[in-house]
Amino acid sequence: MAIDPATTQPTHLADKLNWLRAGVLGANDGIVSVSGLVMGVAGAQVSKEALLVAGIAGLVSGALSMAGGEYVSVSSQADTERAALDAQAARLELNPATERAQLAEVYRQRGLPPLLADQVADELTAHDALSAHAETRLGIRAHELTSPWAAAVASLVAFAIGAAIPLVLMLLSPTDARFWATLIGVELALALTGFSSARLGGAPVGRAMVRNMLVGSLGMGLTYLVGTFFAG
Template sequence: MTETRDSARAHAHEPHHDSLGSRLNWLRAGVLGANDGIVSVAGIVVGVAGATTDHGAILMAGIAGLVAGALSMAGGEYVSVSTQRDTERAALRLEKHELKTMPEAEERELADIYEAKGLSRELAERVARELTQKDALAAHADAELGIDPDELTSPWQAAWASLAAFTVGAIIPLVAIALPPTSWRVWTCVIAVVVGLALTGYTSARLGNAGVRRALIRNVGVGALTMLITYYVGTLFGVTTG
């Protein structure tokens, strides 16, 4: 009896709903967007700092990178999700037409899908029949297309989420290099970026159930290499005076 209760409590915390997986995907995308903001703007401001000590020039370049990067991310996400949504809608329209014009064939096709997944033919036909009676389009969209007709991704929602995530990440290197005195700017930015990338790497690893150590090394390593290269490229095109 105790084992049954423990098992029930354990399963109660498991993610059984598709909506939870969708929320995790959004959160993971947000973390990666913030990561892009950190690396992109850090590369810009550190590169400019390698070329000049002019506070205004560094800040202006960082702000320009933040705005351009955020808008680029938002625009790219909007176009990508819009294309995906159009494709899903076209597939749903075709599925509606097939359900209307050949319902028996569609039900057999649904039964074939469940039989291929391991159900007996008799049970597969029963499942297909009952799901079709309840909501034929939802059943076929899920089994054949992997789509929920009631939860198509919004392009505007995706665009705003990308813009916000990139902006939040970009603010870290921008503030870190803008506030300290000249001699501390680059190192303060480097430290802030390393901490920010460590946090995004840790979070993305946990969300994806991946190895934390490898994610941290990869994330921080890419950011550090970006800043190192852009700083020395900056020094080739200007003179930094302390």
């Protein structure tokens, strides 16, 4: 029985879902962070110019912080994966027969008959031994490590988009209506991100939406009270 190595490659769907989930969560962080900031500043009864400065400062600093944190995190993960790949490559060079036997054993433990497990191990080893061991035993794609820069840019953009929602609502609404306009707009945005994250993660949608909206409401309410306290 011929084994097509391509059929043993992990699907890209999980990676795509992870990126989408990270984008949704980044946007959600931007919404919650900057909505709380502008609500607090608005509670102090400041001008729109002051709101603009505070909002942009929060957007830029938050987006850069998210990007930097994501870059460091993914870089650390990539370094760990590279070290694991280097160690696996060294083992393959020193003990190819032992490594091939261990690969076959993995497939036997997953339910393949012994003869078929040996054949799969032989064909995958002949095609690309390092990739076969990395994907099967380490859960790593040997030639597709996550890019720290791509992760950082995705986090920066997602946060900035989310942060822009409360900032624009606060700035474009009439002064006497900006609190409620921003509150309603932010709650709708949080409901959307809660819905999206729940669907991507297979979690109950209603619970995620309510939780998101309650956290956002709490943050905005508390910071608004702090702003009114200092204004008074």
